[in-house]
Amino acid sequence: MANCCAAQFYAASKLCLCICCASLRGVFLLRVTDKIVLSETELQWQFVRASGPGGQNVNKVSTAVELRFDVAHTRRLDSEVKSRLRKLAGHRMSDDGVLVIQARRFRSQSRNRDDALQRLVALLRSAAQPPKLRKATAPSAAAKRKRVEDKKKRARVKSRRARVDELE
Numbered sequence: 001m002a003n004c005c006a007a008q009f010y011a012a013s014k015l016c017l018c019i020c021c022a023s024l025r026g027v028f029l030l031r032v033t034d035k036i037v038l039s040e041t042e043l044q045w046q047f048v049r050a051s052g053p054g055g056q057n058v059n060k061v062s063t064a065v066e067l068r069f070d071v072a073h074t075r076r077l078d079s080e081v082k083s084r085l086r087k088l089a090g091h092r093m094s095d096d097g098v099l100v101i102q103a104r105r106f107r108s109q110s111r112n113r114d115d116a117l118q119r120l121v122a123l124l125r126s127a128a129q130p131p132k133l134r135k136a137t138a139p140s141a142a143a144k145r146k147r148v149e150d151k152k153k154r155a156r157v158k159s160r161r162a163r164v165d166e167l168e
Helices: 079-092 109-128 141-160
Strands: 007-010 017-022 027-031 037-039 043-048 064-070 098-103
Touching: 043 109, 064 109, 079 098, 079 109, 098 109
Parallel strands: none
Antiparallel strands: 007 017, 017 027, 027 037, 043 064, 064 098
16 A cells, blocks of 8 residues: 555445555556456446435436446456356356446445445455365264264164064
């Protein structure tokens, strides 16, 4: 954060987004992780009228937010993160590789915009973390013995349910 000329923090939820002003061009950067930083030029915003609560405000103001991020053409994410993001995003990712996040939870446009940014950052952070590799383990000797004993016990219970011949 030493090279930032301005910092603005959004702490509406547990996520804390840091938006920094980069160089003299006035382009804002969205810091997702230490290695992933997105430029505001990569994000496309569209504002539409939302259904739901809001009274007459719903009919007048475009409060719903649609955030688009072109994952396929960004150079800020490596191929592994892109593939994990595609799996995590599911139906929110188009066939062209554009991630679409719709936020219409709140009545104000600014809160919906913050909500969309937070959801984008959460999705990118979870995609940035590589999955933990499963370590193959073998059952212990005691666990194997217990399993065999349980099977034998169950077999005895079932064998006692069998039909008994009258002559024997």
